[in-house]
Amino acid sequence: MNLLRQLWRSSLGKKYAMALTGVALFGFVVGHLLGNLQVFGAPELINSYAHFLKSKPGLLWGARLGLLSCVALHIVAAVQLTLLNRSARPIGYAGGSAYGSAWKSRYMALSGSVILAFVIYHLLHFTAMQPGINGVGDFNKLKTTLAGEPVADVYAMMILGFQVPWVSLVYLIAQTLLFLHLSHGLSSLFQSLGFRNHVWWPRITAASQIVSVVVFIGYASIPVAVLAGLGRDHAQKAKAALSSQPLESPESSIAGVAKEALK
Amino acid sequence: MKVTLKVWRQKDQKAPGGFQIYQSPELNPNMSFLEMLDVVNEDLAGRGEDPIAFDHDCREGICGTCSLVIDGKPHGPHQGVATCQTYMRSFRNGVEIVIEPFRARPFPIIKDLVCDRKSFDRIQQAGGFISVRTGSTPDANSILIPKENSDLAMDAAQCIGCGACVAACKNASAMLFVSAKVSHFGLLPQGQPERHRRVTAMVQQMDEEGFGACTVTGSCEAVCPKSISLDFIARMNRDFAVALLKGGPKKPSSGGAG
Numbered sequence: 001m002n003l004l005r006q007l008w009r010s011s012l013g014k015k016y017a018m019a020l021t022g023v024a025l026f027g028f029v030v031g032h033l034l035g036n037l038q039v040f041g042a043p044e045l046i047n048s049y050a051h052f053l054k055s056k057p058g059l060l061w062g063a064r065l066g067l068l069s070c071v072a073l074h075i076v077a078a079v080q081l082t083l084l085n086r087s088a089r090p091i092g093y094a095g096g097s098a099y100g101s102a103w104k105s106r107y108m109a110l111s112g113s114v115i116l117a118f119v120i121y122h123l124l125h126f127t128a129m130q131p132g133i134n135g136v137g138d139f140n141k142l143k144t145t146l147a148g149e150p151v152a153d154v155y156a157m158m159i160l161g162f163q164v165p166w167v168s169l170v171y172l173i174a175q176t177l178l179f180l181h182l183s184h185g186l187s188s189l190f191q192s193l194g195f196r197n198h199v200w201w202p203r204i205t206a207a208s209q210i211v212s213v214v215v216f217i218g219y220a221s222i223p224v225a226v227l228a229g230l231g232r233d234h235a236q237k238a239k240a241a242l243s244s245q246p247l248e249s250p251e252s253s254i255a256g257v258a259k260e261a262l263k
Numbered sequence: 264m265k266v267t268l269k270v271w272r273q274k275d276q277k278a279p280g281g282f283q284i285y286q287s288p289e290l291n292p293n294m295s296f297l298e299m300l301d302v303v304n305e306d307l308a309g310r311g312e313d314p315i316a317f318d319h320d321c322r323e324g325i326c327g328t329c330s331l332v333i334d335g336k337p338h339g340p341h342q343g344v345a346t347c348q349t350y351m352r353s354f355r356n357g358v359e360i361v362i363e364p365f366r367a368r369p370f371p372i373i374k375d376l377v378c379d380r381k382s383f384d385r386i387q388q389a390g391g392f393i394s395v396r397t398g399s400t401p402d403a404n405s406i407l408i409p410k411e412n413s414d415l416a417m418d419a420a421q422c423i424g425c426g427a428c429v430a431a432c433k434n435a436s437a438m439l440f441v442s443a444k445v446s447h448f449g450l451l452p453q454g455q456p457e458r459h460r461r462v463t464a465m466v467q468q469m470d471e472e473g474f475g476a477c478t479v480t481g482s483c484e485a486v487c488p489k490s491i492s493l494d495f496i497a498r499m500n501r502d503f504a505v506a507l508l509k510g511g512p513k514k515p516s517s518g519g520a521g
Contacts, residue, residue, distance in 0.1 A: 003507060011476040012466055012503050081476045085434035088368050088475035094269075094282065095361035096335030098433040100485025105478055106433060188479040191493065194501025198494050 011084065014077045019189035021074040026186065028067055029178070033218045036158075040225070043155035043234055048146055050154040075116070082109050104184040111181040118174035125167070126157065135164040137242040155231065156238035162226035163235060175219045183212040264290050264356040268303065270315055271363045273372050276379075280372065282361075285315075292352040296339060297322060297329060299351050316375040322347040324488065327423030330430070331376055332363040337427035337486045345425065345488040365430035369437070369472040380426050382472040383440060387424075389468035390461035391444040397453045406452055416450035419443040421489040428483035428491075434475030439483035441469050442499035443491050449502055459506035466503050 007013030035053075038046040053060055098106055124130045129139040139161070144153040162168045186208035190196050196204065266287050273280030288306045290299055297319050304314035320328035329346040333339040339349035354360060364372050369382040408416075422443035429437050445462050448454025454461070477496055484493045 003510075006507060009470075010466055010503075011470050011474075012500060013507075015476060015500070016504065084473075085436070085475035085478070088435035088473055089366055089433075090368055091366055093332060093335060093363055093366060095332065095363060097431075098480060098482050099336040099431050101433060101480030101482040105480040108478060184479070191479045191497050192477070192500055194497045194499075194504060196494060196497035198492065201494065 011081065014081055015192040017073055017077045018081070019192040021070040021077075022185055022189050024070045025067070025074065026182070029182075029215060033215060036222060037218060039155060039158050039222055040230070043144070043153070043231070044146065046155050046158070047144060047151060047153060051146055051149075051151045054152070071116075071119075075112075078109065078112060102184065104180050105188070108181060108184060111177040114177045115174060115181060118170070118177075121170065122174075126161065129157075134161055135167055136160045141242055142238055143241070153238060156234060156241075158222070159226055159231035159235040160238060160242070162223040165227065168223035168227055171223050172220055175216055178219070179212050179216040182215060183209055186211060264292050264351065264354075266290065266299070266351070266354060266357065267359040269359055269361045270376070272315070272375050273364075275374060276371050280375075284359075290351055292350070294351045295322065295347055296331075296333070296349040296351065297347050316373075316377045318377050319347060324348045325423060327425035330365045330378065330425060330427070332365060332430055334361050337365065337430040338425075338488050342485070343488060343490045345423075345427075365426050367426075367429045367435035367474070369435070369474055370426060370429065378426075380424075382474075383424050383426060383437070385472065386437070386441055386465055386468045387444060390457070390464035391448070393448060393453055394457060408452060412450045416447055418491065419447040419450065419495055422447070422487075422491055423489060425488060427486045427488060429474065431482040431486040432475065432477075433480055433482065434478055436477050436483070437469050437472070437474040438477040438496045438499070439487060439491055439493070441465050442495040445499045445502060446495045449498070458502065459509060460511075462499060462502040463506050466499070 007016065035046075035049060038049055104111075121133070125134055126139075131138040131140075139157045140152075142153040142156045142160075143150050144156070145151065162171070187205045190200075190204050268285045268287060269282050270285060271280055272283045285303060285307070287299065287303050290302060294302070297317070300315060300317055307314050318328050318330050320326045322329070324345045324347060327345075329338075331338070331346045333346065333349070338344060338346045340353050341349060362376060364370075364376045364378050365380075366378075370378040370380055372378050420443075422440060424440060424444075426437075426440070428439035429435050432438075445465055448461060449458050479493070479496075481493060484491065
């Protein structure tokens, strides 16, 4: 406990916290991307993956709470460090400042704040499924069957969700800021934790750039592909389910279609 | 040549400051920047005005006394050069030059362009030394030091403690200075016994002085008149973590040999 208190009290210790929680959150970003990319397969692929996650509430909530504590730690450390940094120079320069700094490094607080706002929107959009903010309707009504079991039709939800142009635009903007945040943060965390020398630094920065670009392309490809027509037929049928009242007869809905497809 | 100066004037630490514009007299382009200020001051004194206060000492780039943020960059337009070795030929004739003091809460302004950098002295006093006398110059090769380590230690030892790293950093962070002082001893055998105590004490003092944290912007490295590398900051981050994990020195056990 004493060690933790000592760490938290020092500016270096807070940077370690930023770096380590950053690693954990980056791990989630990669895992989440791999899960989402299954949308490029058959609808059953991502639906069964989503069903698998939902069927393990212990695992799911364990991961969620772990991530939430990482997010909280990352934000609290960031806010405290930013306040410290601001107070360290009460009067600024008139002749320009931050000479020679990488521009992305100057906007970490801004990009981080936008990403936080996006994460809240994203959770309300696809996790809490608030009908008011998706521009489509009630995603709770999207159901399909997997091996005779009724499950949520995540595939249809994603396709219908991203067919709304402004929603896709919000996602693309957020991904651009995530790219900026990662392309500085990924390499900097090596610096904060002390894993750097003159041989490895160019490699670390290059690898961080490449990884950030790959993550950006991966995430951005989903709304772009949907706007370009991915899953259009499936979405047409799912849309009928949205406008109809609660599903009674399976034949009238996407569930029936999926059942046919599975046979 | 002639230039226009936009200079920060401030009577003392408490008084509010502001910019004033001065026309320089005729200058020789081979004057150093500080010599140019001397000439301007002579002109001001001749007119009965208060000369511009600025820090200077050796004027050959090794003492770390000169400061000044010139057109937004500490130590003027060049890389790896202090203000005292910046020459007027680096400026265009007739141009306006903005001159400001180093700005940071731990560097309060004493007058005009002079700031108080005692916070750096206090960081040094917290651990930037070797407690036990290590003797005079030893015979060659009596203490073996790997070439890479001695080279790196000398790179770190180049730090003249001018504070340009703090002045340039958007967070007014002193990490480059402190890390150079920590690494300078941490890389040599004489510095090993106090290595962990040194890094914790110096980092603690740095935090107490109110410097900001490092966000790896690279400004410090870009303006350092001795081109000290960000690598040293990583080395200090590593040393500090190891020092905290290992804890303070253990109490000697009773008995034993001797």
